[in-house]
Amino acid sequence: MKIAVSIGDVNGIGLECFAKALSKLSNDRNEISFILFGPYRLIIDYLDGLDINFEEIENGIKLTGYNVEILNKGIDASIEFGQITAEAGKIAADSIADAVEYIKAGNADILLTLPINKKAISLSGFKFPGHTEMLGESFGADPLMxxxxxxxxxxxxxxxxxxxxxxxxxxxxxxxxxxxxxxxxxxxxxxxxxxxxxxxxxxxxxxxxxxxxxxxxxxxxxxxxxxxxxxxxxxxxxxxxxxxx
Structure with missing residues (x-):
């Protein structure tokens, strides 16, 4: 099973929650793989600040035994924890769009969205009030949360x-x-x-x-x-x- 992961707001706790959640999964590590959409160096810098063991591998990282491929996309930006910035909003918006296209192309089975900051993502020009409406339009369906x-x-x-x-x-x-x-x-x-x-x-x-x-x-x-x-x-x-x- 392949799970596409949008990065969420890089100034928040989304990536931390993702990393810690993987350590709680009981699935066979060979059954699930993850594809994380976002700037590679920013993701590494973020994880370096956590008390979590990971190693860089070809095209991604190995995190608590799971292979996480990183599709290096998005603008370069520095992490400013707790701050609302248009740059973080732009990274979040681009990551969602890229993950959706990846899913629509049949390259992954599931979309996992890490939490966004509504103000930050609106500053980037994101035209939707949230994930729900964006996914509904992207897939041509009436969304249900x-x-x-x-x-x-x-x-x-x-x-x-x-x-x-x-x-x-x-x-x-x-x-x-x-x-x-x-x-x-x-x-x-x-x-x-x-x-x-x-x-x-x-x-x-x-x-x-x-x-x-x-x-x-x-x-x-x-x-x-x-x-x-x-x-x-x-x-x-x-x-x-x-x-x-």
């Missing part, structure tokens, strides 16, 4: 929008689209047969039957009923209070 840990999986209906805009965006069509994408992912990516999906409300206490907002009784309840009729490979339940779920 899923956060998961253990048996908990949470999908977001709206992403990177101001609170005041959510009420207008949260319409039945959007709920249906995100639900269908989540249902498909739970079955195909997570291997869950007939998943049960809890849909959370917009208002505190899911509106308390209209006492604290009417969106739930106006259209979210009906949308859930329609989803259960239209998609029989999952069960939709709710709306549940987001503030107490």
């Amino acid at each position: 899923i956060l998961f840990s253990g048996s908990v999986r949470v999908a977001l209906t709206t992403v990177h929008v101001p609170i005041k805009a959510i009420q207008k965006l949260l319409r039945p069509r959007l709920i249906e689209s995100k639900y269908a994408a989540l249902e498909r992912s739970l079955r195909l990516d997570f291997g869950i047969t007939k998943p049960r999906i809890a849909i959370l409300g917009l208002n505190p206490h899911a509106g308390e039957q209209g006492n604290i907002g009417t969106e739930e009784i106006s259209y979210i309840n009906d949308t859930i009923d329609k989803l259960n009729i239209r998609i029989d490979t999952a069960t939709a339940e709710g709306p549940f209070p987001a503030d107490g779920f």
Whole structure:
């Protein structure tokens, strides 16, 4: 398995988290290889400052037993930990773009994105509010952000929008689209047969039957009923209070 890795913000902890995470993996070192996109010398300088053993090898490094190929791309810059700079944002943006093209060309199986700084990357001219929207446009798909840990999986209906805009965006069509994408992912990516999906409300206490907002009784309840009729490979339940779920 080949994993393409975008470098994230080089003034932050992304590369450190990546290096330390590799030491926690239990996979056979021969089963997985990594391709890291970014300026070679900057990556070496960063790792030199960590209490982590690595060695330089041809075209990359060996890090905690894993081969990490470095595709030497991006502008030269110095590391300024904790600082927000356009240079760091440019490196992050270029790395994401290069990793995406590498994936689209069929050269890797998975994309791993190290954390960016939204302000820094915007200073570089990056036109998207985050990875999610950029990946959606790059692959011609409606993106769905899923956060998961253990048996908990949470999908977001709206992403990177101001609170005041959510009420207008949260319409039945959007709920249906995100639900269908989540249902498909739970079955195909997570291997869950007939998943049960809890849909959370917009208002505190899911509106308390209209006492604290009417969106739930106006259209979210009906949308859930329609989803259960239209998609029989999952069960939709709710709306549940987001503030107490």
